[in-house]
Amino acid sequence: MVSFSLSFLLLLSACVPSVLSLEQHEPLEQRKPKGDPNDPGLARYVSRPDLAAPIWDVKVYHEDQVAPGYWFVAPYKAINQVDTERSWVGPHMYDGKTGELVWSGSTSYFFTQGNVEDFRLSNVRGKTMLTLMSAGKGLAVILGTDYQMSETKHVDAPRNVNTHELNFVENGTRALVIKSHPMEASKEISKKVGYNGHCKAAFDGFEEYNTDTWETTFDWRSYGKVGLEESTLDDGSISNKCQHNWDFIHSNSVDKTPEGDYYWSSRHCDTIFKISGKDGHIIWRLGGKNSDFKHIGEDMVFSRQHNIRWRSQNDTHTIVSILDNAKGIDVQKPTWENSRGMLIALDEKNMIASVIQVYDHPDGKGGYAPRRGNYQVLENGNIFMGWSEKAQQSEHTSDGKLVMEASFKAEWLGSYRNYKFSYVGHPIEPPVAHSQAYGTPNNSTTTAVHVSWNGATEVAQWNLYRTVANGQVEILVSTVERLGFETVLAYGGYASYIIAEALNQNGTVIGRSSVTKTYAHPNVTADAVAEEDNWLKDLEDDMLWHARGLLSNPIFSFLIGCLCTGVLIFMWWQAKQRNMFRKYFGSFQEQKYSRVPGAGGEREEDVPLHSWRKEGGPEDRE
Ligand SMILES: *[C@@H]1O[C@H](CO)[C@@H](O)[C@H](O)[C@H]1NC(C)=O
Ligand SMILES: *[C@@H]1O[C@H](CO)[C@@H](O)[C@H](O)[C@H]1NC(C)=O
Numbered sequence: 210m211v212s213f214s215l216s217f218l219l220l221l222s223a224c225v226p227s228v229l230s231l232e233q234h235e236p237l238e239q240r241k242p243k244g245d246p247n248d249p250g251l252a253r254y255v256s257r258p259d260l261a262a263p264i265w266d267v268k269v270y271h272e273d274q275v276a277p278g279y280w281f282v283a284p285y286k287a288i289n290q291v292d293t294e295r296s297w298v299g300p301h302m303y304d305g306k307t308g309e310l311v312w313s314g315s316t317s318y319f320f321t322q323g324n325v326e327d328f329r330l331s332n333v334r335g336k337t338m339l340t341l342m343s344a345g346k347g348l349a350v351i352l353g354t355d356y357q358m359s360e361t362k363h364v365d366a367p368r369n370v371n372t373h374e375l376n377f378v379e380n381g382t383r384a385l386v387i388k389s390h391p392m393e394a395s396k397e398i399s400k401k402v403g404y405n406g407h408c409k410a411a412f413d414g415f416e417e418y419n420t421d422t423w424e425t426t427f428d429w430r431s432y433g434k435v436g437l438e439e440s441t442l443d444d445g446s447i448s449n450k451c452q453h454n455w456d457f458i459h460s461n462s463v464d465k466t467p468e469g470d471y472y473w474s475s476r477h478c479d480t481i482f483k484i485s486g487k488d489g490h491i492i493w494r495l496g497g498k499n500s501d502f503k504h505i506g507e508d509m510v511f512s513r514q515h516n517i518r519w520r521s522q523n524d525t526h527t528i529v530s531i532l533d534n535a536k537g538i539d540v541q542k543p544t545w546e547n548s549r550g551m552l553i554a555l556d557e558k559n560m561i562a563s564v565i566q567v568y569d570h571p572d573g574k575g576g577y578a579p580r581r582g583n584y585q586v587l588e589n590g591n592i593f594m595g596w597s598e599k600a601q602q603s604e605h606t607s608d609g610k611l612v613m614e615a616s617f618k619a620e621w622l623g624s625y626r627n628y629k630f631s632y633v634g635h636p637i638e639p640p641v642a643h644s645q646a647y648g649t650p651n652n653s654t655t656t657a658v659h660v661s662w663n664g665a666t667e668v669a670q671w672n673l674y675r676t677v678a679n680g681q682v683e684i685l686v687s688t689v690e691r692l693g694f695e696t697v698l699a700y701g702g703y704a705s706y707i708i709a710e711a712l713n714q715n716g717t718v719i720g721r722s723s724v725t726k727t728y729a730h731p732n733v734t735a736d737a738v739a740e741e742d743n744w745l746k747d748l749e750d751d752m753l754w755h756a757r758g759l760l761s762n763p764i765f766s767f768l769i770g771c772l773c774t775g776v777l778i779f780m781w782w783q784a785k786q787r788n789m790f791r792k793y794f795g796s797f798q799e800q801k802y803s804r805v806p807g808a809g810g811e812r813e814e815d816v817p818l819h820s821w822r823k824e825g826g827p828e829d830r831e
């Protein structure tokens with residue numbers, strides 16, 4: 210009897226409405242994007258008023274040749290922007306076909322403190338992660354594909370870390386970062402550029418970390434190896450430069466070769482250095498004042514370059530890629546008629562360098578990326594170029610044909626690098642909905658619901674449910690295809706509470722918003738309000754009826770039900786004791802299966818047991 214009343218209590222408690230979290234909207238003013246709220250180049254979302262994602266102008270020339278994937282871009286206004294608390298700063302992910310926003314990380318704590326650079330997918334110890342450099346803090350940041358912070362490594366004080374590069378190499382067991390080492394050069398070194406004294410200059414270098422322990426595994430510095438006289442930067446007198454921490458190298462990328470040596474790019478020396486991974490000596494220089502290579506062909510020239518990468522090698526040649534900016538922001542003359550991606554073959558035995566392929570700036574002749582940019586090889590062999598100004602980016606087939614280009618509408622925005630990756634994001638935070646009811650001109654009321662799910666890549670459809678404050682009743686009122694970052698659903702009436710549900714391509718539910726209260730605009734029609742009130746009242750009555758019913762008459766039938774169950778359990782137990790079941794199965798099996806040739810004993814016993822259970826034998830009712 211004790212157990213009966215216990216189970217009854219349990220049953221009752223299951224009927225009591227569970228406490229559900231109700232989405233509480235902050236006042237809209239508090240969720241306004243920070244900065245430039247009226248710029249037409251920034252997208253606004255009703256469901257995420259805190260975001261202000263830069264909008265793209267997309268031009269597709271050969272749709273069938275565009276690789277699948279998402280764009281990874283971290284917009285900013287200026288590389289050293291001070292006032293960085295803006296909703297358009299930070300890591301952003303866009304649909305690589307439409308340019309629609311997929312994820313904005315602009316509101317995450319770490320990215321409201323300064324620019325973000327080198328936002329991309331990386332192999333971190335064998336796992337695909339989102340990685341970036343947070344300039345404001347000198348942090349290397351690793352996020353999961355759930356957008357949660359996984360790890361951070363404080364590289365150095367922001368002034369000493371150059372946030373252009375966070376390059377995971379050797380299957381993600383090592384990471385390369387560029388460092389700046391401001392120091393006073395010796396008199397002897399300073400004299401080489403005609404400076405009488407100690408020239409203050411940034412002797413850049415790079416550091417390699419073990420990504421398990423974040424211990425430094427290689428620390429290379431240029432002091433004593435790269436001379437001040439190698440700089441080609443043409444921006445003022447030597448004495449002025451030497452008094453103001455001369456950025457005479459300005460390194461912007463570093464990569465590792467399969468042999469364990471390094472390629473290191475100096476923009477202000479127009480030089481790629483190969484550095485020994487064994488003892489740190491400079492193996493050769495490509496480009497600049499003292500190139501160790503014979504440059505074959507008039508196009509084998511570059512300046513102010515970015516993004517050196519090892520690509521492949523055979524017995525005689527190594528292939529590397531760079532972005533040849535061909536022009537900087539100083540007065541040095543352009544070295545080519547436009548910026549371009551360059552694939553370069555290096556014959557290191559005969560020290561010959563030649564161009565294999567170029568990927569021209571989409572603006573053609575005179576099209577320059579005077580600052581920043583990058584060169585990425587996609588999975589299908591296409592080349593994806595970032596040109597930095599307006600975050601301009603282009604995709605080319607491997608033989609150089611332009612298949613797509615895009616740039617921000619907001620001319621005042623740029624990026625450091627742009628990437629494209631195949632990607633699946635599974636945000637931990639649920640979808641969000643904003644619901645508002647208002648009167649329509651034809652004297653009816655509509656509830657319009659804006660839904661979005663920041664970072665989700667698999668949503669194909671949205672369901673809209675009419676519900677009550679505690680979410681206990683759900684009525685499906687609308688299903689629509691996902692339209693973009695934000696989708697609008699509507700209910701032809703006033704629904705005071707709603708739930709939005711995200712479905713994937715094959716109709717599986719992959720996420721739900723919390724119960725969201727609808728704002729009723731003062732012009733909602735009285736009819737619609739009355740209808741909603743009646744619906745809610747009917748539901749209340751229904752629930753009361755159920756509760757009453759449970760408490761009064763059916764106690765009897767409930768007890769009877771329990772009694773029947775008890776009797777059945779008892780019967781089953783008795784039968785088991787007398788081995789009745791086994792006997793029964795024996796005869797059953799003989800009748801139906803004895804003629805199946807070659808069937809094994811044990812399997813034969815199993816088959817009828819299962820089929821019988823399916824038909825609802827006493828065991829099912831237990
Ligand atoms: C990276 O991993 C692959 C596959 O596990 C292995 O074949 C390769 O040798 C690894 N490369 C390095 C540099 O560790
Ligand atoms: C090695 O690569 C170079 C440059 O791509 C190419 O010209 C050469 O034919 C290749 N050698 C072999 C043996 O494949």
Ligand SMILES: *[C@@H]1O[C@H](CO)[C@@H](O)[C@H](O)[C@H]1NC(C)=O
Pocket residue numbers: 647648649650651730732
């Ligand atoms: C009710 O208000 C909404 C929001 O301001 C507006 O869009 C709509 O036209 C109004 N309806 C009527 C009938 O005035």
Ligand SMILES: *[C@@H]1O[C@H](CO)[C@@H](O)[C@H](O)[C@H]1NC(C)=O
Pocket residue numbers: 649650651653
């Ligand atoms: C009333 O207008 C809305 C749009 O404003 C429309 O969706 C709805 O079908 C109209 N209802 C009737 C009864 O015409």
Ligand SMILES: *[C@@H]1O[C@H](CO)[C@@H](O)[C@H](O)[C@H]1NC(C)=O
Pocket residue numbers: 652734735736
């Ligand atoms: C709109 O609906 C209300 C309530 O049914 C009614 O009183 C009113 O006359 C209607 N107005 C129009 C313009 O149809």
Ligand SMILES: *[C@@H]1O[C@H](CO)[C@@H](O)[C@H](O)[C@H]1NC(C)=O
Pocket residue numbers: 713714715717
């Ligand atoms: C349905 O979706 C699941 C999960 O996304 C996926 O594993 C499965 O392959 C899909 N099935 C079909 C038929 O698309």
